[in-house]
Amino acid sequence: MKITKNSKVRCETLHWYWDDCVLSRQNNSFEQWIALLTPNTTAQSVKKWSKKNPWLWADESYQVVTSPTFMYCVKNRNICQIPLGNKVTLAGDYQERFAPIINQRMVLASKRLATVLTASLNVQ
Numbered sequence: 001m002k003i004t005k006n007s008k009v010r011c012e013t014l015h016w017y018w019d020d021c022v023l024s025r026q027n028n029s030f031e032q033w034i035a036l037l038t039p040n041t042t043a044q045s046v047k048k049w050s051k052k053n054p055w056l057w058a059d060e061s062y063q064v065v066t067s068p069t070f071m072y073c074v075k076n077r078n079i080c081q082i083p084l085g086n087k088v089t090l091a092g093d094y095q096e097r098f099a100p101i102i103n104q105r106m107v108l109a110s111k112r113l114a115t116v117l118t119a120s121l122n123v124q
Helices: 014-024 030-037 043-051 054-065 094-120
Strands: 002-004 074-076 079-081 087-089
Touching: 002 014, 014 094, 030 094, 054 094
Parallel strands: 002 087
Antiparallel strands: 074 079
């Protein structure tokens, strides 16, 4: 889906914007990223995140992208339909609103991947 930009952003599609621009526009140093993406987690919270089946993890992301504020689609009878013209205009605060969500999803993904790899390698 194409995006109409209110600023000088190199990303031209919503997918590209989420994969690259939301992260790069945060302008964090390496140290800031490490601090941000290394949350204070307990073994109990990691266990809670990793208990679910991977298809449920994908559904969590689907629920995020199909929320009205995300602007990926318009739900019609629970079906995600791409907006007319396959184009959306992002609000001025879109980046600010969604950066914390992508950061959280990255933390969850890394913890879940580590759990899956540990289990598959039978590492204690």
